[in-house]
Amino acid sequence: MALNRDRVGTTYPPYLYEVSREKIREYATALGETDPRYFSDGDDCVAPPTFAACFTIVKGSQALFADPGLGTHPSLVHGSQRYRFGDRPLRPGDRLECTPRVADISARGGSEFLSVEVDCRFHDSGELAVLSEATIVFLGSAPPAAASGDPATRAGRPDGHADDADDADEEAAAAAVRKQEGAA
């Protein structure tokens, strides 16, 4: 079943997330970080940039996956991710109000691309803490009109972007550069 394009622009109810010192430590440890501020007991404690993954990936798409009218399905991969940060890194005790939105739905090569934005603001000031933009690739569910004739794509390629013409061009260009560098 294809995703419902009428949902583009739909905003889901905001959820709250409170940043904690121990969660920052746990996240920084998992990434092998060494900046002492991530592990600090003091006021200088801050979170690494992609700490935002803790509250934008699973929590950010929860409401969308729970919406029967959107038509998500389990055959998916995370295609891309962008974070735009506010004026300062996150700190322990920050309370964030996070609002998910369906930013876009498109189809290419038999797959569908769901763009999810999560706008995360400091609860006290309303200022931007981080804006998350994720592209989730739903494999093989594009409506027939949008599906290409590529059977490998319809069978569910491991990488939703593998059939992307831009990628092929970039890869070819990169390979050409490597070749030149090798020859030089």
Next chain:
Amino acid sequence: MTQIGVGTPLPVVEQACNLTTAVMYAGASGDMNPLHYDQDFAAAVSPTGGIIAHGMFSMGLASRLLTAFAGGPDQVLEVQVRFTRPWPLGTTATFGGKVTSVDEGVATVSLWGDNASGERILRGTGRIAV
């Protein structure tokens, strides 16, 4: 920080992906998708037929280049990546990047991650205050 210009390389990070790193990242990030630690589940649904790393783990490692280069998370304005190939458990990936432009106190950098065969698992960009 030394002089930054177009072509200045970012530090390189090499990282192995194993069951310990995968479980630690799952717990830390809250992404408990069994694709990243359950072999039976991965055999049924994984694009490689085996366990693969969280895409966000690779993005986190690529972001370490940004903070190491810029001096901390305070200077990181934006980071964006595309997950171009799965990163299979039991393999080592290498992450790197370089400055592509410097304009009005903001450096734009390219980011990449390659698997052990030299195939690109991640490509992206970052913007940092310099």
